[in-house]
Amino acid sequence: MPINYYIFLSIALFCIGIVGVLTRRNAIIIFMCVELMLNAVNLLLVAFSKMHYLAKAATDVNTTAGSDGQLFVFFIMVVAAAEVSVGLAIIVMMYRNIHSVDVNFLNRLKH
């Protein structure tokens, strides 16, 4: 499968995530759009890893080229899981204080 297709699919998913972050007001949905962007990047990393592996496997049969990319995806998932647990705790605390998850109410730093 040509690498172009994966690049454009990832760009489209990433831009959908960005539009979601810019247009929605619900903090939880903004957070979900961030996860969507992370997943777009993960998909592109895996595709590039397989591209790199195919280029190297022509000369060396049991090469491990490209496993770095997949391990980066693994670490991105680890960081995303930690981020979600802390972020949702922050959203719960915000809901407890202002009884809403609308990010437009969170402009108190202005005053």
Place this chain on the structure above:
Amino acid sequence: MNITHVLFWFLSVLALFSALMVITSRNPVHSVLWLIVTFFSISGHYILLNAQFLAIVNIIVYAGAIMVLFLFVIMLMNLNKSTEPKKNRWLQVAGGLAGGCLLLVLVAALRDTEIKGKIAQVNDGNIGLIKNLGKELFSTYVVPFEISSILFLSAMVGAVVIGKKE
């Protein structure tokens, strides 16, 4: 047009459609469910690329753990009705326009890259199997692996401290 191509296009269309439904549906619970569909189709892409370990981890961690956490928080706060007030129309148009411009710029910039003709290997290659990735993870990347356990511990402590009353 063999079965791999058909699967690729089906999974791509499914991923894009469900991602669009995530940002357009008014009910947060529907957004979460559509996001789960997106994650499953991305896992299908991983299986197509023969990255089996990441496909399983994606389903277990994202669709299994993180999305349940989201759903739990939404149900806890009783947000499962469309209470979101209408946003300023122009802000929505501007957001969509900004995202569309980014899409346009990225596609235009990457349309003629030098890696254009390269192929990403599908259906073959044992780089993504658990055996190979595990060897690499526990030899070259053992220090980041251990550090990520400390990250998890600190995230857990942070979540408990933030979520605690008083």
